[in-house]
Amino acid sequence: MLLPRIGQTIRLTFAGSSEDTSLQTFKSRVVDMKDEIASIELPTSEETGRTGLFGAGAVCEVWYVGEDGSRYEFHSSITGRRSEPIPVLFLQLPPKEEILRTQRRNYLRIDTALDIAVKLEDPIRNYHFVARTVDISGGGLSFTCDESFRIQDHDSLKVWISMPSKTGQVQHAYAVVEVVRQKPAEKKGLHQWISGKFTEISEQDRVKVVRACYERQLELRKKGVVE
Structure with a gap:
């Protein structure tokens, strides 16, 4: 080790x-x-x-x-x-x-709502929108967004992640995310659910994400939310 x-x-x-x-x-x-x-x-x-x-x-x-x-x-x-x-x-x-x-495949995954900016570069589906994560780990993330964005499995998304810390500072990380699962909205007007894995991310930015996950876990543990 x-x-x-x-x-x-x-x-x-x-x-x-x-x-x-x-x-x-x-x-x-x-x-x-x-x-x-x-x-x-x-x-x-x-x-x-x-x-x-x-x-x-x-x-x-x-x-x-x-x-x-x-x-x-x-x-x-x-x-x-x-x-x-x-x-x-x-x-x-x-x-x-x-x-x-x-x-890598066993990164701690934490349920948390972080602001992200998402960009899909496609000749037809040229999207650029903001969303919030459902969960995140050092290996990927999930988020919800409006069903009008026709995101499909294996799409490659550029994602910018905003991670506030306890000190009030905000750190940012950038990653390319491959969509591994797209779950349609259960009812009209609700958001669809997107889950993806990081296919491109600098080790420096991955460290930021991993650190944010463990800080969040400690915060939840302090509140008695998790063991």
């Missing part, structure tokens, strides 16, 4: 370290690796932008997205810290066989 590399952005969820941080995701970056220890920047909350107090022994779940677009995760703990030349925490690295990998 793939260990994080130097310069890798990672996310950490601290379990039971305190009431304030137990359900927050913290962002950090690997600055050095030696033996079984990674030196990481002081983690900052993606919700508040502030760092936390993480002493030796603090237990956490770590996840990151590899160059292949897969999500990797492992159980870890903080073993110490250093203040000079820059403040860092020491993160215990697991044996490679203990790192879990989520394959």
Whole structure:
């Protein structure tokens, strides 16, 4: 399995370290690796932008997205810290066989309504419209739209995705989506349902989508909506 590399952005969820941080995701970056220890920047909350107090022994779940677009995760703990030349925490690295990998075909799919712009370039069906997703994952998405758009299986759609974050910033991703299923509206006047897979997407934009899915999952878990 793939260990994080130097310069890798990672996310950490601290379990039971305190009431304030137990359900927050913290962002950090690997600055050095030696033996079984990674030196990481002081983690900052993606919700508040502030760092936390993480002493030796603090237990956490770590996840990151590899160059292949897969999500990797492992159980870890903080073993110490250093203040000079820059403040860092020491993160215990697991044996490679203990790192879990989520394959591309098994991306976490989250029910969420995101604004998207959709474009179909066709000599007859030259559409450009806005819609909202029904669900999304690192491998594809589903959305609904007016039945007047005559979208068919295997159509290739250009899709621009708008993903707001907890900090109020909006990130955008672009993908080419192949329609794998089109479900007509059940009644006249209702929307049709379109499901598709990403056939073209940069790894940078896929990372944005995967991250948005897991942030949404954490948000739902915090509200008690999902286990």
